[in-house]
Amino acid sequence: MKIVDVPDWTYQPLRPLAEALLGEHRTRVLALRSLALLIRYAGGRKWIPAVFDYPRLPPLWSGRFGASVPPRIATDAIPVLAVQGADVIEINPVGMGDVDTVRQATAGRRCRVAVVADSTEACEAIAKDVDVATVGDPDHPPVRLSTPELAPATQALADPTTTVLAAPSVLIAAGPGWFNRVIEAATPTSPPDPLRSISKDPRRWPGWLWAALVGIGLMVAGIGAAVITLGPVLLWYDRDYLGATVSDLHDLNPHLIGFLQHDRITMAGNMIGIGILYLTLAQAMRQGYRWARRTLAVSGLIAFGSYFYFLGTGGFIEPLHTLVVAALFPMLVIALCRQLPGPHWPPVVEGPEPQRHRALWGQLLMIGVGGGLTVAGGVISTVGMTSVFVPTDLDFMGTHAEHLRSANAHLLPFIAHDRGGFGGALVGAGLAVLLISMWGWRRGQRWVWWGLLLGCAFGTVPVLIIHFAVGYTHFEHLLPVYLLVVAAITALALSKDYLTAPT
Numbered sequence: 001m002k003i004v005d006v007p008d009w010t011y012q013p014l015r016p017l018a019e020a021l022l023g024e025h026r027t028r029v030l031a032l033r034s035l036a037l038l039i040r041y042a043g044g045r046k047w048i049p050a051v052f053d054y055p056r057l058p059p060l061w062s063g064r065f066g067a068s069v070p071p072r073i074a075t076d077a078i079p080v081l082a083v084q085g086a087d088v089i090e091i092n093p094v095g096m097g098d099v100d101t102v103r104q105a106t107a108g109r110r111c112r113v114a115v116v117a118d119s120t121e122a123c124e125a126i127a128k129d130v131d132v133a134t135v136g137d138p139d140h141p142p143v144r145l146s147t148p149e150l151a152p153a154t155q156a157l158a159d160p161t162t163t164v165l166a167a168p169s170v171l172i173a174a175g176p177g178w179f180n181r182v183i184e185a186a187t188p189t190s191p192p193d194p195l196r197s198i199s200k201d202p203r204r205w206p207g208w209l210w211a212a213l214v215g216i217g218l219m220v221a222g223i224g225a226a227v228i229t230l231g232p233v234l235l236w237y238d239r240d241y242l243g244a245t246v247s248d249l250h251d252l253n254p255h256l257i258g259f260l261q262h263d264r265i266t267m268a269g270n271m272i273g274i275g276i277l278y279l280t281l282a283q284a285m286r287q288g289y290r291w292a293r294r295t296l297a298v299s300g301l302i303a304f305g306s307y308f309y310f311l312g313t314g315g316f317i318e319p320l321h322t323l324v325v326a327a328l329f330p331m332l333v334i335a336l337c338r339q340l341p342g343p344h345w346p347p348v349v350e351g352p353e354p355q356r357h358r359a360l361w362g363q364l365l366m367i368g369v370g371g372g373l374t375v376a377g378g379v380i381s382t383v384g385m386t387s388v389f390v391p392t393d394l395d396f397m398g399t400h401a402e403h404l405r406s407a408n409a410h411l412l413p414f415i416a417h418d419r420g421g422f423g424g425a426l427v428g429a430g431l432a433v434l435l436i437s438m439w440g441w442r443r444g445q446r447w448v449w450w451g452l453l454l455g456c457a458f459g460t461v462p463v464l465i466i467h468f469a470v471g472y473t474h475f476e477h478l479l480p481v482y483l484l485v486v487a488a489i490t491a492l493a494l495s496k497d498y499l500t501a502p503t
Contacts, residue, residue, distance in 0.1 A: 008175040009363040009441070036076035039083055048083050053291045053439045055183045057087050063112045064088060064163035065179075067171065068144055071098035074105035082111040085179030090142065090165050091130075092116035099125045106130055148174030150350055154186040185348035192286050192344040207338030208285035210331045211296055215278030217328045222271030224320075226462075229264040233257060237319055242410050252407050255397040258470030263415070267422040269462030270429055273455040274303060277432040280451030284440060285335075287345040291439035293336060299432040300332045306424020309385065309417070316410075316417040346503040351443055355498050362495030363441045366452060369488050370434025373459070376480060377426030384419030388412050392477040429459055441495070444503035449496060456488045 039048070048054075057065065066086035069077045074091050081089055089109075091102055094117045106113050106129050114132040117123035127133040142163035143156045148170050156164045171178060198205060228235060233246050242249075249256045278300070284292030307325045383390055389401055405412050433452065440448045463481055467473060 008177040009360045009367065009438075013357075013361045013364050036079050039079040053294075054083070054085055054180055055187075057085060057183065058186065060160060061157055061183075062087055064142075065157060065182075066090065066111070066163075066165055068092050068142075068165040068167055070168075071101050071105075074102055078105055078109055078111065078113065082109070084176050085183060086111060086166075088112040088114060088163065088165070090114045090116060093118045094122055094126060095119065096122045096125065098122070102126055103129045145170055148178055148353075150182050150185045150348065153182045157182075157186060181348065187343050189288075189343040189345055189347060192341070205338075206286070207293070207335045207340065208282045210335035210338065211285055212279055212282035214300070214328050214331045214335060215275040215282060217275070217324070217331070218278065219272050219275035221324045221328075222268045222273075222275060222458075225271065226265060226268035229261050229268060233260060235320070238414070241316055242408060242414055244408060244411075249411075253397050253399055253404070255470070256404075258472070259393065259397055260415070260418070262466045262470050262472055263418045263422060265466040266463045267418065267425065269458050269460075270422065270425050273457075273459035274299075274425065274429045274432065276455040276458060277429065277436065277451055280436060280440075280447055280455070281432070282335075283447045283451075284436075285340060288341045288343045289345065289440070290340060291435070293340060295432060295435040295439065296332070297336050298435065299428045300336075302431065303425050303428025304329045304332065306381070306421050306428070309381065309420035309424055316413050318417065321421065345442075346444055348442075349444060349501075349503050351498065351501055355501070356443070359441065359443075359495040359498030362491040362493070362498075363437055365487050365491035365494070366437040367434055369456065369484055369491065370430050370432070370437055372480065372484055372487075373430030373433060374427050375430070377423045377428075377430055379423070380426060381420050381423030384416045384421075384423055388416045388419065390477070392472075392474045396472045396474065429455070441499070443498050444501045446500040449492065449499035452488075453492055456484075456492075460485050460488070 064087070066088035067077070067081050068090040069081075069092075071091055071094055074089070078089050089111055091098075091105070091113065092115070094102055094115050096119065099122060102115060103126065112132075113130045115123070115126050115130045115134070116137065117126065117133060117135050120135055123133045123135045132138070140161065142165045143152075144165050144167055145152055145156075146167050146169055153164050153166075156162050166178065174181075198209065234242070234249075239245055244252075246257060249260075278296065281292045281296045285296070304325055307321065387401070394400060401412065433455065436448060436452065442448070460481060464478070464485075467478060
């Protein structure tokens, strides 16, 4: 059997591949033991629920929601399942030959453990080491589920005297996210408050509205940056800092203006994309999802914090950039400080399992897209604050960095400022995509699908357009963008039916 504490987006897509390479039994044993070690020796009990956004167990379910496992895997299953959301583990059946194994498995446990012994001798031998021990089923036996459907679990748990245990076959079929999906399906929910109920007093505005204003502000700023870049290119403060005009830069290098435009249009598209993603997070916050506020905090603090990259890039302070940060960052802080509303998400509606499995492949790919964007942003920031250019940049312009530096001492810090800021913003966008994909992948949440579609589109399409417009078409330079576009399109195609399903 296999019970592992990995998210469904790795369990379902990668399990067949791993089993084909390592064999079914070896894969299951290796996965279970590896994760048990993480929990015991790497603090997994604390960070795994946070990383995978496991919901809290309802108080009324305390001690009566969990799984039933055989003695041979109890040592590893108890710590792993307790982290997943199981509050009680039944070990069944336990004979005299299993007593030492069960005793070792229950040492230091963090959940309730019940034993079903096959004899009076075994029951008496293990009773003092567990919470409950019976010979055969107790007088009020638990409901042992053999199907991964959510409704039987939630219906049984509605009876406060009933214990519900998942059989190994349930976790094998559904994946480790089953516990969390049951908890969410049973959480009482209601429609969000209508927009007309929002107070006219900004001091009483909910956090999700402030998050939406941050997103709209970033979109407006991105559109403004694109207009400037495609129009005058340089504003008065740019010309003052450089001591040069657009014509002077063109005379210095005929490709230099195109290079500046390619950097700035890429930044503008990224700002619009982040704004769309933040609108998506605002909708999730309105529905009461706590993961949305955490995502906004992680992404927003990094994206806005990248403003201070100017400290490492020659000290060039851009007034409009400063204005955007000064206007929007306080809104971000307010959005993060306001209390989230209660659960207002749509009721959980199960759909076809093949549809969910396809969507999990899409989820895995989209998480890869977010990770790729995050890494790319980190690389761009590092390059911007060190060498400024990559080899293909200099090849495109047909020059050397030293030539540009000797021609204008402020030119490289000016370009570095753009690159460092864009890289930091791209890290923020990548983390938003990654965390929305990790935590917000639920059936019927069409705003997640549309947010990722539009956010990724504005983050990549302008990049390709401006590169081809200025003639910067080096294949190796654009290859990461091509790969991200293909991965995002594939992910969204695989998950469309699931994320946009009616609720």
